[in-house]
Amino acid sequence: MGKNKLAKFAKMEEYPHVFQYPFATLQEKGFEMKGRWNELFFKNNNPIVLELGCGKGEYTVGLGKLFSGKNFIGVDIKGARMWTGAKQSLEEGLNNVAFLRTHIELITHFFAQGEVSEIWITFPDPQMSKTSKRMTSTRFMQLYRNILPQDGIIHLKTDSNFMFVYTTEMVKSNSLPVLFETDDLYNSDLADDILKIQTFYEQQWLARGLNIKYIKFLCPERDTWIEPEIEIEKDSYRSFGRSNVLNQSTKNG
Numbered sequence: 001m002g003k004n005k006l007a008k009f010a011k012m013e014e015y016p017h018v019f020q021y022p023f024a025t026l027q028e029k030g031f032e033m034k035g036r037w038n039e040l041f042f043k044n045n046n047p048i049v050l051e052l053g054c055g056k057g058e059y060t061v062g063l064g065k066l067f068s069g070k071n072f073i074g075v076d077i078k079g080a081r082m083w084t085g086a087k088q089s090l091e092e093g094l095n096n097v098a099f100l101r102t103h104i105e106l107i108t109h110f111f112a113q114g115e116v117s118e119i120w121i122t123f124p125d126p127q128m129s130k131t132s133k134r135m136t137s138t139r140f141m142q143l144y145r146n147i148l149p150q151d152g153i154i155h156l157k158t159d160s161n162f163m164f165v166y167t168t169e170m171v172k173s174n175s176l177p178v179l180f181e182t183d184d185l186y187n188s189d190l191a192d193d194i195l196k197i198q199t200f201y202e203q204q205w206l207a208r209g210l211n212i213k214y215i216k217f218l219c220p221e222r223d224t225w226i227e228p229e230i231e232i233e234k235d236s237y238r239s240f241g242r243s244n245v246l247n248q249s250t251k252n253g
């Protein structure tokens with residue numbers, strides 16, 4: 001591992017607002033702040049908002065700056081990426097921002113039922129061949145249900161047509177109420193201060209000429225969750241590799 005990465009990991013160990021738990025510790029002792037993030041860490045009763053697969057944490061930090069009356073937690077498994085947002089939020093004195101390094105699949109070990117009011121999913125890998133790994137699959141919805149209240153909100157921002165179509169179909173199949181939806185955010189009237197926050201991946205996809213898609217929906221309890229059964233055209237640029245998107249769009253005029 002490079003020196004730079006090691007230095008970032010060492011810093012992350014010291015940061016008071018970064019939580020990282022080896023699975024063995026989690027299994028043995030559990031997470032003492034589950035259900036008590038506000039009491040033990042944020043010291044207020046404000047709503048808790050998660051950014052799942054936060055990478056460098058642009059939404060976690062950006063929303064933290066915009067909304068001092070809410071608490072934001074960025075979740076990712078990659079510590080070196082998360083370090084960027086962790087460092088920035090510490091330097092800017094954002095007391096309403098924290099980071100949790102874990103697999104999203106373990107999220108119910110860290111939050112109690114109803115403890116989280118909103119979830120942002122920002123530019124996830126669409127996992128075109130593996131539905132169960134897709135972050136808006138019904139498998140993940142059932143996990144999110146365990147930490148959200150009945151009126152809990154999910155936001156998805158993505159470059160991927162595949163991910164967007166899949167998610168809108170999943171939402172339809174399960175009759176989840178949609179609050180907003182657009183397949184071209186920056187040519188819609190939705191792009192406000194919140195939606196204009198751009199993540200690292202978003203900037204890369206925008207530079208390659210892709211439209212940004214966004215959907216905001218509620219995630220109430222369902223007796224059974226139904227996986228949509230439709231064929232969705234795969235994103236061609238992902239199989240070509242990212243650098244080819246520019247070539248493709250140049251060719252297409």
Ligand SMILES: C[S@@+](CC[C@H](N)C(=O)[O-])C[C@H]1O[C@@H](n2cnc3c(N)ncnc32)[C@H](O)[C@@H]1O
Pocket residue numbers: 052053054055056057075076077078081102103104105122123124125199200201202
């Ligand atoms: C494509 S990147 C997007 C990062 C960031 N949201 C952005 O827009 O720049 C996807 C991120 O999700 C994280 N991720 C993917 N699957 C995960 C999982 N099961 N648990 C935790 N993190 C995950 C990856 O480590 C990566 O940082």
